[in-house]
Amino acid sequence: MRIIDLRSDTVTRPTAAMRAAMVSAEVGDDVYGEDPSVKRLEAMIADLADKEAAVFAASGTQSNLMALLTHCQRGDEYLAGQQTHVYQYEGGGAAVLGGIQPQPLDMEADGSLNLERLAQAIKPDDIHFTRTRLLCLENTFGGNVLPLNYLAKAHRFTRERGLALHLDGARVFNAAVKLGAPLGDITRYADSVSICLSKGLGAPVGTVLCGTSAFITQARRWRKVLGGGMRQAGILAAAGIHALENHVARLAEDHANARNLAEGLARVRALGVNPDAVQTNMVIARPDPKLLPTLAEFLARHGVLIRTRDPVLRLVVHLDVSEHDVLTAIQAFREFYARRRS
């Protein structure tokens, strides 16, 4: 049975062409700075993001942590949205390993943080308080693209208050493709940006952190400390290069598939899907939470996998979900609800 995995865009498997690129990758010892494929990948992304330098990391979690450890010292704090990955899904790494305190804040529905509320959260220079150093934003957030004028305002805000701005751009290429803008139009507003290759871009492993040369030199030191010095990592970087060359523009297909999925599911009232809310590769549904385990079990029997961890149901399309798969998935959802009515 063909499996249609809508749990996340992390589940993509390398294509035959990507595997071929990995097999023939030129490699060297990257900890010595001698892996030509890693160096090429880092240069490519730095160029795309319009930053001076970049460093290849094992995961988005590691890359975000390298950024936090580089921007902040022990006793510093960063501001981030309550539901952001860096605050909620990374094991509190910055606090655990860096003595860096998070200041989580309520978010707007579009993934932005209200700047007035941010201003109130910045601590005065006083021995009672942590030193507020950094603002972390996430783009895309829940499939939503942060508007460029918001990023511009947030950037100005951080300049006025002496903060750095880190962008968790795990899916920032989805944002760029959606906006039809060069990546640099988004990343110019951030001092550092973390970009995942292992989400919609379809690489098996890897994230790249970008910033100034001085910042990346320090982040590279932290990567080694965190156990992320990966020797002949060019095997992995080759997958990333292949993804950048072949899998960026096609994200538009994922966005169209997500829209189709949402339109098909919107006809099932009980799912509470709003197709107009779909911006990139994610569809948010709100089935009755009590039904979710039964729904997931039924769908799995039809080859459709969904995630039941969250209060809302997030369906993600990606490289391994075709236009036809979307129709199959819609059919399976409809059948489940049709049976409940009869």
Ligand SMILES: *Cc1c(COP(=O)(O)O)cnc(C)c1O
């Ligand atoms: C996936 C993801 C990360 C990093 O996840 P890893 O699994 O560690 O690669 C970071 N931020 C966001 C928004 C993500 O979606």
